[in-house]
Amino acid sequence: MRLGFVFREITQGLRRNISMVVSIILVTFLSLTFVGTAGLLQAQIGQMKTYWYDRAQVAIYLCTNTSPTDACPQGEASPDVKTAVEAKLHDPTLASFVSKFYFEDHQAAYEKFQQQFKGNTVAKYVTKEQLNETFWVKLKDPNKSAVIAETFTGVAGVEEVRDQRSYLDQIFSILNAASIAAIGIAVIMLASSVLLISTTIRLSAFSRRREIGIMRLVGASNFFIQLPFILEGVVAATVGSLLAGVAVLGLIQFFVQGYLAQRLPLTSFVDISDGMVIVPLLVVLGVLLAGLASGVAIRRYLKI
Amino acid sequence: MISISNVTKTYKGAAKPALDGVSLEIEKGDFVFLVGASGSGKSSLLRLMLREEVPSKGAVFVLGENLVAIPSRRVPYFRRKIGVVFQDFRLLPNKTVFQNVAFTLEVLGKSSAFISEAVPEVLNLVGLGEKADRFPNELSGGDQQRVAVARAIVNKPAILLADEPTGNLDPATSAGIMSLLEKINQTGTTVVMATHDVGTVDRLKKRVVELAGGHILRDDRKSGYQHALPNTDQIELPLQGGLE
Numbered sequence: 219m220r221l222g223f224v225f226r227e228i229t230q231g232l233r234r235n236i237s238m239v240v241s242i243i244l245v246t247f248l249s250l251t252f253v254g255t256a257g258l259l260q261a262q263i264g265q266m267k268t269y270w271y272d273r274a275q276v277a278i279y280l281c282t283n284t285s286p287t288d289a290c291p292q293g294e295a296s297p298d299v300k301t302a303v304e305a306k307l308h309d310p311t312l313a314s315f316v317s318k319f320y321f322e323d324h325q326a327a328y329e330k331f332q333q334q335f336k337g338n339t340v341a342k343y344v345t346k347e348q349l350n351e352t353f354w355v356k357l358k359d360p361n362k363s364a365v366i367a368e369t370f371t372g373v374a375g376v377e378e379v380r381d382q383r384s385y386l387d388q389i390f391s392i393l394n395a396a397s398i399a400a401i402g403i404a405v406i407m408l409a410s411s412v413l414l415i416s417t418t419i420r421l422s423a424f425s426r427r428r429e430i431g432i433m434r435l436v437g438a439s440n441f442f443i444q445l446p447f448i449l450e451g452v453v454a455a456t457v458g459s460l461l462a463g464v465a466v467l468g469l470i471q472f473f474v475q476g477y478l479a480q481r482l483p484l485t486s487f488v489d490i491s492d493g494m495v496i497v498p499l500l501v502v503l504g505v506l507l508a509g510l511a512s513g514v515a516i517r518r519y520l521k522i
Numbered sequence: 523m524i525s526i527s528n529v530t531k532t533y534k535g536a537a538k539p540a541l542d543g544v545s546l547e548i549e550k551g552d553f554v555f556l557v558g559a560s561g562s563g564k565s566s567l568l569r570l571m572l573r574e575e576v577p578s579k580g581a582v583f584v585l586g587e588n589l590v591a592i593p594s595r596r597v598p599y600f601r602r603k604i605g606v607v608f609q610d611f612r613l614l615p616n617k618t619v620f621q622n623v624a625f626t627l628e629v630l631g632k633s634s635a636f637i638s639e640a641v642p643e644v645l646n647l648v649g650l651g652e653k654a655d656r657f658p659n660e661l662s663g664g665d666q667q668r669v670a671v672a673r674a675i676v677n678k679p680a681i682l683l684a685d686e687p688t689g690n691l692d693p694a695t696s697a698g699i700m701s702l703l704e705k706i707n708q709t710g711t712t713v714v715m716a717t718h719d720v721g722t723v724d725r726l727k728k729r730v731v732e733l734a735g736g737h738i739l740r741d742d743r744k745s746g747y748q749h750a751l752p753n754t755d756q757i758e759l760p761l762q763g764g765l766e
Contacts (some may be wrong), residue, residue, distance in 0.1 A: 223628045433629045436630065438598075442629060
């Protein structure tokens with residue numbers, strides 16, 4: 219009986235304020251889609267970090283004849299330099315950090331370059347001697363690259379020590395900024411959706427002030443009077459957040475997996491299973507915000 | 523049953539108190555008229571009994587509840603034991619007579635079996651058994667007030683508060699409502715009714731509490747009812763002087 223009554227009150231309230239309800243749905247839908255997208259971006263960053271950081275190596279570039287003279291006054295690194303570097307990498311103090319390393323000579327570097335820049339005119343003009351001979355060092359803990367840099371920077375015959383992660387960090391900081399922007403937009407939209415919900419609930423309460431007056435008169439409990447209004451906001455927001463969930467899943471399925479993953483086959487992207495984590499969170503967030511907003515609104519309105 | 527002692531009520535921003543040192547005892551089964559001019563404090567007194575207002579000073583006990591100290595979450599449960607009727611009926615226009623009365627029970631969480639039994643019973647009691655499916659705007663004022671009374675008593679309250687229930691009705695219709703209230707009173711329900719209607723008060727010969735300017739002018743509790751306005755000699759009527 220009570221449930222039936224509450225349900226009737228909700229449907230009545232929703233129908234009476236249909237345009238406001240639609241706007242609640244749209245605003246929650248959009249704002250939560252932004253929240254979800256930001257979440258996906260973060261998940262993507264996390265995934266790429268674990269993938270790429272695992273593969274990232276530290277490069278010890280040896281001097282060539284074309285290296286800048288301030289780093290390599292002696293020109294091309296001598297075989298002694300190579301032996302010295304190799305010895306240091308084998309030395310117990312460094313070896314405990316190093317997982318493995320290998321040496322890439324002019325020939326190997328040239329072949330790699332030709333493969334990477336196939337079809338590009340630069341491939342025609344580059345010579346073997348211009349490309350650095352390199353020690354590629356893979357670390358046990360990728361965060362400890364400073365150890366390699368400290369040991370080899372400034373050593374005669376070494377042009378530069380470069381952690382590949384410094385390239386990745388630029389990409390990640392761009393993605394990070396994008397997700398922060400998405401969160402920023404989402405917060406503004408969530409704020410407006412909260413305000414919209416409380417306005418709608420107040421309107422709804424105002425249009426039912428006779429009923430509310432009688433309910434209070436005959437002794438309906440405050441909770442019972444408030445419940446239909448709170449649920450009204452919650453129902454609208456739930457519809458909006460479900461739509462946002464569908465949008466996020468659609469984004470993963472059709473844009474990320476259907477488009478990006480096809481074009482960049484070597485990169486691992488977020489998939490539906492990540493979406494399945496984000497979507498319930500979106501719905502919970504939407505329901506909580508709507509419940510809070512309408513609860514506060516109706517409590518203010520019904521204050522004795 | 524209702525005990526009001528030394529109650530003063532001053533509304534915010536008002537210079538004079540609406541009630542000033544009022545004391546009143548009402549026993550179970552009493553039928554009490556509150557009379558007095560507009561602004562004399564009748565409605566304020568009713569609002570105190572319903573815990574719509576809290577007194578600025580003094581004590582209000584209704585049905586054993588201390589209405590000054592009762593926590594607000596308990597107020598709804600207190601109000602379930604009190605029925606209220608107003609001058610303007612306050613019916614829901616989009617609900618039928620039956621639904622208007624059932625609404626009270628629905629919001630109190632009564633079962634539909636109980637509702638389908640209790641509502642026709644109370645509609646028969648107020649004489650609207652045949653009009654259960656009508657909407658309020660299809661009813662006369664008297665019948666609308668009967669619906670309001672039915673709604674007020676369907677939950678079998680111990681006290682019925684009526685704020686000028688005949689104020690909008692012609693004398694013949696008023697008489698019908700009054701005999702209905704008497705009938706309810708005879709079943710043991712305490713009735714407190716605020717009114718302007720001298721004729722009605724004269725006819726029923728019940729206890730009369732007269733208020734003026736927030737004070738109780740008289741209370742015919744022990745001596746019983748004499749006349750609606752026995753103190754006419756004390757009331758100045760400027761028109762009379764002009765006619766002489």
